[in-house]
Amino acid sequence: MRLQTLPTPLQWDIFCRVIDNFGDIGVCWRLSADLAARGQQVRLWVDDASALAWLAPQGHPGVQVRAWGSLPAAHEPPTQVLVEAFGCEIAPEFIANSARISSAKGEKYLWINLEYLSAEAYVERCHRLPSPVREGAALGEVKWFFYPGFTPATGGLLRENGLLERQAAFDTATWRAAQVPGTHGDAANACWISLFCYEPPALPALLQQCMQRPTRLLVTPGRATAATQAALKTLDQNDPQGSPDKRGQPSISYRKTCPQAAFDEMLWACDLNLVRGEDSLVRALWAGRPLAWQIYPQHDNAHHDKLHAFLDWLQAPESLRRFHATWNGLDNAPLVLPDKTLLAQWAACVQAARARLLAQDDLVTQILGFVQEKR
Known part of the structure; x- marks a missing residue:
């Protein structure tokens, strides 16, 4: 598929407010880096850039963090292109400055409102719609809604050039061995x-089932780690005769x-990825x-x-829906950790969905085409 360039x-100028969990900055960084990789000049304006120290420690040529x-x-x-990510409301001073300079140079800038990801029907209806600005420094300007999505009638998903080639060259066995040197027996053959x-709420039930079969659970830092440790404490209290040391290691x-x-590589290496938010969901889909x-x-x-809209698009089997x-937390049914048979069914479902996505243009290709059309 040919990559769109200008x-x-x-x-x-891409604007991002870090609300929580660093998902917003994760998406905006991938967008910025992909645009720069295709020859664009990007300034990423962010209210908390601290996460970039570990998300993108090497930075990217063509991206300036402001x-x-x-x-x-x-x-x-x-x-020349203003991207307001996730309704972050750009400061009026910046809008006024951009409008003044553009007016002096006789050149309009294009203002894009990049929305959150959803599979709901309204996304196709609202994608690429104009929204006239009726007050403030940008009076008379037009914002354009740009919706990421899963279908050809939406803006697509972020997918940088070379992603599939990197994944094809990835060696799962080598990666796993590097995580647990000298691992043999059940641990080597565990479900990762x-x-x-x-x-x-079902996390204690998940952990309890993980303890009953060979499992290697890779817990990400932050809320996932805190939740896991709290769930283990709950299990210990409910089973005072248990062995927390054996549970926690290895x-x-x-x-x-x-x-x-590196986060992408972890997804490629695992047999089951439990993800949250927007960026990790997209990366888990590409992982297949x-x-x-x-x-x-x-x-x-x-x-x-x-x-439910996402699961409908995914064409998820009933076991995956449950x-x-x-x-x-939509119900209180017992959580059932999938066995190898169910994992194979879920993998087939995800890979079929990924094939549908690969037949569509990625988000940056589409947004570049949109800019060329509107300018």
Whole structure:
């Protein structure tokens, strides 16, 4: 598939507020790096860039990270494409500055509102719609809604050039051996599970089942680690005769923060990926391994419809739907950790979905085409 490029590189200004969990900055960094890899110049304006120290320690040529609230210097290129990620509401001062410079140069900038990922029907209806600005410094300007998505009528998913080639060259056995040197026997043949979650109520049940079969559980840092340790404590209290030392080692490995490429490799190496949020869901789909998604919980339970829409698009088998319902707290049914037969069914489902996605243009290809069309 031919990658979309622009005849002349443009200056992109991408805005990101880190709400929690670093998912927003993860998506915005992948977007920025992919645009830069295709010849664009990118300034990423972020209110908390601390996570980039481990997400992207090497940075990327063509991407400059800037502090939220500052403005480009007078000698720097003016905004040509403005990306407001996830409704972060760019500071009026920046909008006024961009409008003033563009007006002086007789050149309009394109303003894109990059929305959250969803498989719900409204995404196809709203993708690429204009939204006139009726007040403030940007009065008279137009924002354009750009929706990532899973179908050809949406903006697609982030997929950088060379991703599939890197994955094809990846050696799972070598990676696993490097994580647990000298591993033999049951541990070497264990079911490898990555755990990137919030605080699922079914986590103790998952851990209990992991203890009953050869399992290597890779727990990501932050909330997943805290939730796992709290769940283990609950199990200890309910089973005072148990052996927490045996539970924790060697079946559970607590991971450190890592660059995005290393996170991808962990997903490629596991037999089951339990992911959360937006960025990790997309990366788990590209991994083509069995997955379960813990969707970000909302107080009004709006995430229930969003989860069901995703499972419908995924064409998930009933066993995978049941797991998702319990894992996301939609019901109190017993959680059933999949055996090899179910994992094979789930893998076939994910790989079929990935094939559908690979037949579509990726998000950056589409957004570059959109910019060329509107400019």
